[in-house]
Amino acid sequence: MNILIVGATSAIAKATAHRYAANGASFMLLGRNEQALDDLSRDLIVRGAESACFHVADFSQAGCLASTEEALANVCHVDLALIAHGVLGDQEVFQNDIEALNNMLYTNSISTLSILTLIANCMEKQGHGTIAYISSVAADRGRASNYAYGASKAIINTFLQGMRARLSRVGVNVLTIKLGFVDTPMTASIEKKGFLWAQPEDIALGIENAVAKRKAVVYLPWFWRFIMRIIMSIPDRIFNKLNI
Amino acid sequence: MSDFPSWGRYPGGEQQGAYLASRRHAFPAHEGSVLPYGLGRSYGTSCQNLQGTVLSTKQLNQFIAFDADTGILHCEAGVTLAEILTVFIPKGWFLPVTPGTKYVTVAGAIANDVHGKNHVQAGSFSCHLHGFYLLRSDGTHFYCSATDNSEWFAATVGGIGLTGIISSALIQLKKINSRFVDSETIKYANLDEFFSLSDASEHTHEYTAAWLDCLAKGEHLGRGHFIRGNHADDGELALAKQKAKLSMPIVPPVSLVNGLSLRAFNQLYYHRQQQPKKQSKVDYDPFFYPLDGILHWNRMYGKNGFVQYQCVIPKAQAKEAIRAILQRISHAGEGSFLVVLKMMGDKAGKGLLSFPQEGVTLAIDFPFRGQKTLALLSALDTLVLQAAGRLYIAKDARMSADVFRRSYPQWQQLETMRDPAILSDFWRKVAL
Numbered sequence: 001m002n003i004l005i006v007g008a009t010s011a012i013a014k015a016t017a018h019r020y021a022a023n024g025a026s027f028m029l030l031g032r033n034e035q036a037l038d039d040l041s042r043d044l045i046v047r048g049a050e051s052a053c054f055h056v057a058d059f060s061q062a063g064c065l066a067s068t069e070e071a072l073a074n075v076c077h078v079d080l081a082l083i084a085h086g087v088l089g090d091q092e093v094f095q096n097d098i099e100a101l102n103n104m105l106y107t108n109s110i111s112t113l114s115i116l117t118l119i120a121n122c123m124e125k126q127g128h129g130t131i132a133y134i135s136s137v138a139a140d141r142g143r144a145s146n147y148a149y150g151a152s153k154a155i156i157n158t159f160l161q162g163m164r165a166r167l168s169r170v171g172v173n174v175l176t177i178k179l180g181f182v183d184t185p186m187t188a189s190i191e192k193k194g195f196l197w198a199q200p201e202d203i204a205l206g207i208e209n210a211v212a213k214r215k216a217v218v219y220l221p222w223f224w225r226f227i228m229r230i231i232m233s234i235p236d237r238i239f240n241k242l243n244i
Numbered sequence: 245m246s247d248f249p250s251w252g253r254y255p256g257g258e259q260q261g262a263y264l265a266s267r268r269h270a271f272p273a274h275e276g277s278v279l280p281y282g283l284g285r286s287y288g289t290s291c292q293n294l295q296g297t298v299l300s301t302k303q304l305n306q307f308i309a310f311d312a313d314t315g316i317l318h319c320e321a322g323v324t325l326a327e328i329l330t331v332f333i334p335k336g337w338f339l340p341v342t343p344g345t346k347y348v349t350v351a352g353a354i355a356n357d358v359h360g361k362n363h364v365q366a367g368s369f370s371c372h373l374h375g376f377y378l379l380r381s382d383g384t385h386f387y388c389s390a391t392d393n394s395e396w397f398a399a400t401v402g403g404i405g406l407t408g409i410i411s412s413a414l415i416q417l418k419k420i421n422s423r424f425v426d427s428e429t430i431k432y433a434n435l436d437e438f439f440s441l442s443d444a445s446e447h448t449h450e451y452t453a454a455w456l457d458c459l460a461k462g463e464h465l466g467r468g469h470f471i472r473g474n475h476a477d478d479g480e481l482a483l484a485k486q487k488a489k490l491s492m493p494i495v496p497p498v499s500l501v502n503g504l505s506l507r508a509f510n511q512l513y514y515h516r517q518q519q520p521k522k523q524s525k526v527d528y529d530p531f532f533y534p535l536d537g538i539l540h541w542n543r544m545y546g547k548n549g550f551v552q553y554q555c556v557i558p559k560a561q562a563k564e565a566i567r568a569i570l571q572r573i574s575h576a577g578e579g580s581f582l583v584v585l586k587m588m589g590d591k592a593g594k595g596l597l598s599f600p601q602e603g604v605t606l607a608i609d610f611p612f613r614g615q616k617t618l619a620l621l622s623a624l625d626t627l628v629l630q631a632a633g634r635l636y637i638a639k640d641a642r643m644s645a646d647v648f649r650r651s652y653p654q655w656q657q658l659e660t661m662r663d664p665a666i667l668s669d670f671w672r673k674v675a676l
Contacts, residue, residue: 011303022331035268039306046307046317047331185265185303 001025004071004078006115007059007085009036011184012134015204016082021047028075029054030068031085059085059111060103068115077126080211081119083112083133086153088186094148101148108152113159120163123172130211131167132175133160137219140178140228143244164216173214177207180224248298251542252287253495253549254612254641261298267306267320267411271381272299277667280405282322282349286356287552288641289669290404296667299409301351307331308412315417316374321351321410326536328417333528334481337417340372344584346533351376351410356638357402357598359588359605361451361471361532367591368600369415370401376413381665385411390594399661402595404637406662406671422476423483425451425531429522431514435466435567442587445472451531453586457510458570458579458608465570467514468585476525484527491539499546499611501580509581535582545611550580553621554607554636555628556588562604565631569606569624576620580609596654599636607639618642637670648674 003020005013008029017027021044031037034056041052053074057067072078086108094101116131123129138150139157157176164174181187181197198221206220219225234242248261261281264272272278277296284291291298301322308318315337317328325339326346332338343358352358354376359368366372375389378396388397400407428449432438438454445452449472456468535541542550557565566585573579583606590602610617625647628635634651635643649655659675 014306036266039268039308042308043306046310046319185263188263 001079002028002075002077004028004030004075004081004119006030006057006068006081006083008054009033009040010084010086010134010186011200012179012182012203012207013082013084014040015200016084016207017044017049018047018201019204019208020080021045021049021052024048024050026050027052028071028078030057030071032056032058059115060107064111065114065118068118072118072122077129078119078122079129081123081129081131082207083115083119083131085112086134086186088146088149091144091146091148104148105152108149109155112156116156116159116163120167120172124167124170126172127170128172130173130175130214131160131163132177132207132211135176135178137178137180137224137228141232141239145244173211173216175210175215176217177210178217178219178224178228179203180219180221180227248281248292248300249284250288250291250641251285252551252612252641253542253545254551255289256549257292257294259292259294259298260296261300263300263303264322264409265303267304267377271379271383271409271665274381274665278665279668280321280351280355280409280666282352282355283324283347285345285348285352285638286404287639289673290356290637290640290671292669293667294669295672301349301409304411315419316414317417318412318414319350320412321376322349324349325353329528330483332417333420333423333483336420336481338420338475338528340416340418341366341369342532344533345536347536350413350415351405354401354410354413355403355405357593357595357600358638359593359600361453361473361586363591363600364446364452364587364589365450367589368593368598370594370598371591372416372418373401373594374414374416376400377411378408379411380408381663396661398594398596399658400595402593402598402637403658403661404597404668404670406658406666406668408663408666420475420481422478422480423528424476424478424480424525425473425528426476427471427473427524427526427531429517429524430470430472431468431517431520432470433467434464435563435570438466438468438470438585439563441470441472445470446587448472450474453584455513456570456583456585457514458573458583459507459510459577460514461571461574465567465574466585468583469514469517473526473531478525490537492541492543495543496546499548499550500544501550501609501611503577506580513581545609548612548614550609550611551617551621551641552607552609552639553624554605554639555624555633556599556601556603556605556636557628557631557633558601558603561631561633565627565633566604566606568627572620572623572627573608578610578613578617578620580611582609583607596658597637597652599634599638601634603633605636607636640670643674645674 009031037054044052055071057064089104136153139153210218248259279293281298304320304322306320342360353369357368357370379385452472454470460467
């Protein structure tokens with residue numbers, strides 16, 4: 001199995017890669033930090049990966065497209081592409097610093113749209129494979145506390161709905177993974193309490209299962225589907241008063 | 245409940261914590277003291293730093309290199325023994341020494357110089373440790389082994405995290421030819437039989453341990469089940485599919501372990517096995533880690549938590565002292581389901597504060613019942629000290645400074661080598 005991971009050194013991507021490495025997968029890893037990519041590729045080899053190569057790419061800059069193209073050219077085919085890069089940021093900063101807002105949107109949205117387009121065209125030619133995108137429950141409904149981040153993910157969700165329809169005709173599956181709270185370095189600044197917080201290893205198992213079952217949209221952990229159904233059904237006049 | 249608890253959930257308290265993100269990063273900026281924290285499997289105060297911060301090594305979970313010719317594994321500090329087993333059993337390798345839970349990190353295993361059921365033949369974890377990298381708050385980051393920086397090696401092994409942050413380690417794995425263990429369970433009637441079974445098994449079985457009924461008295465004192473085993477040799481290495489684990493989902497308001505349930509369990513468990521000897525081939529998981537089958541089993545002791553008491557008594561005094569300790573416990577009617585007695589061999593640990601020594605080790609859980617529990621344990625301390633034994637720091641939540649200093653005379657050496665940025669609640673109480 002050939003796996004391309006964009007944002008490979010994120011905690012969730014790493015945990016997912018660990019699962020596939022145990023089954024002897026081959027990896028092409030993309031990320032910003034060369035040393036971290038090198039460390040991860042060695043880790044995957046020890047865990048049983050057949051091979052693990054990497055390409056350095058910075059998704060906050062326009063150059064990322066060229067690196068992705070180069071990486072794609074180096075693998076003859078891709079069975080699974082996992083798009084896992086992104087930044088969380090601080091809503092209050094985004095309200096006062098337009099440049100910070102634009103930078104976040106570039107990393108989370110613009111670069112992702114470009115990369116997805118490249119991968120989609122590649123997989124369409126292949127006629128098989130899965131594109132899996134790590135999204136967030138924050139994209140389901142904008143909340144006062146993090147609507148900029150939520151919107152940066154929502155644009156991709158909508159984009160993927162159409163891409164899924166297009167690629168389903170050639171047998172390529174497109175999976176949108178909506179995550180709740182996960183205990184990772186990205187969420188390190190948030191105090192973690194209670195049962196809503198999941199571990200990256202649990203999420204990785206959920207991703208592996210969703211890929212195998214060729215799911216379209218999956219909430220991880222599963223109970224977020226119900227939480228978000230409730231949150232989305234709250235009328236605006238009440239929702240606006242909620243402190244969430 | 246704190247995100248960074250200790251396993252016994254006593255004394256408890258709200259613990260601040262932060263994550264180490266990479267083995268290549270500098271010693272993290274800190275205000276006040278810090279303490280490296282693995283999976284929080286130490287029972288009491290040695291993994292807590294309530295006045296400061298703990299630094300979780302959970303994200304240092306990468307393998308670095310494995311040499312299939314020599315069996316030497318280099319991995320990051322936060323890699324768990326569970327992960328090592330999952331990756332390496334299918335390749336025909338096993339841990340040289342493993343404690344009774346696989347949910348500990350490699351750095352935690354070093355910092356407590358853990359031991360297992362094969363102590364007589366294999367010694368403790370440090371006997372199979374080639375070396376490790378130590379990161380100190382003065383900015384230095386260096387390799388320690390028996391030959392390089394050997395004084396730091398000795399201080400860090402069993403050094404309960406106080407000398408610096410272990411960033412990665414090189415450990416020796418051992419070859420196996422099966423994931424199964426040929427196991428034998430022998431029902432025995434009293435303490436003398438335990439000792440004769442231990443002597444008889446010393447050279448024939450790599451792994452030995454006994455579960456015992458801590459409420460048995462008189463001629464039955466020390467009765468239990470003697471468990472011994474060797475790695476099987478059937479070539480079956482592929483792991484079984486993981487079953488969903490049972491979990492204790494909540495902390496009940498009162499302990500589920502009390503006089504009534506304890507008496508009933510111990511009677512039933514002892515007599516569960518009808519025949520005197522039972523042989524079976526069991527998977528490594530239930531053989532080595534019976535309690536890992538129930539996640540959060542520590543919660544069954546209720547909101548007051550529990551304490552574990554583990555001591556080692558030197559060989560010469562062992563029979564008498566263990567008998568006196570067991571008499572004291574059965575007389576008090578205290579104790580738990582979980583009482584383990586096993587022999588320790590003459591391979592010394594490599595650390596200044598390594599716990600194991602040649603003799604017998606006894607481990608018992610006690611539901612925490614305040615002053616009553618503390619008074620009983622203090623009485624046991626006296627018996628242990630009289631017999632020149634000592635207590636296992638990893639299990640301790642209540643040892644006094646006096647007991648500690650008398651049983652670990654090299655503690656001052658560790659204090660001089662302690663990283664000035666690092667402190668634990670345990671060390672604050674016994675050494676400062």
